[in-house]
Amino acid sequence: MNTVTQTERTTLKRLPKRGSYDRAEMHHILDEALICHVGFMSEMTPVVIPTAYGRVGDTLLLHGSAAGRMLRTVAGGVDVCVTVTLVDGLVLARSAFHHSVNYRSVVVFGRAAVVDDLEGKVAALRAITEHIVPARWADVREPLPQELKATLVLALPLEEASVKVRTGPPIDDEEDYARPTWAGELPLRVVPQPPIADARVLAGVAVPNYVTAYRRPVASA
């Protein structure tokens, strides 16, 4: 299936023409973005927590301290809503009202399952690491048993989800096009700055190519 099934809660109300349920488009956004926001109810209070993630096929992977509130709560099988946003540009209109943002975003609903088999856990941690810095895993020490024990890994199916995308110039009211006000798009991109080596990097260890050539989206995404 190339699309996820639209449900009542993933039905866009405003500007539904900007919405989509296309898996490939969703995967592309998820692979380009770095962080997600995880929303859930905790002791009668809505909470939204930013966190890193990875994706393997149609599964979103979250990880963190087994003692942390977010993962402990979400591991309990509660409903979650995860959002991912890429800001592509600012849209400056001739009126305050029509200012906007060009973006690509994903909203996912569901319940996450705990990944507790050792192999699955390591694979998930690798996917999350590689999502953030592709090629990094091969260079680093793999997690120790006690590190794995202290880490909770959750898998959220990408089945009930929606995509929304805005592109293009501002859409002003016809009479405002006569105003002498600059209007247009200001594109925004994630652009890495020169890397800063840790003071204790051993002599002779060069900055890896995957750091100097780092960019989002990654070449394979």
Ligand SMILES: Cc1cc2nc3c(=O)[nH]c(=O)nc-3n(C[C@H](O)[C@H](O)[C@H](O)COP(=O)(O)OP(=O)(O)OC[C@H]3O[C@@H](n4cnc5c(N)ncnc54)[C@H](O)[C@@H]3O)c2cc1C
């Ligand atoms: C960077 C950015 C800035 C935005 N700024 C504003 C703003 O200032 N004011 C404003 O009203 N809206 C803004 N939006 C749009 C906002 O995300 C909603 O799309 C909007 O509030 C309309 O929601 P709705 O009433 O149609 O749907 P809702 O009833 O809120 O949502 C219904 C369902 O539609 C889907 N959905 C809604 N929005 C999105 C989305 N962005 N991405 C993927 N799925 C979605 C979800 O599955 C959701 O459960 C912004 C979006 C982004 C990404």
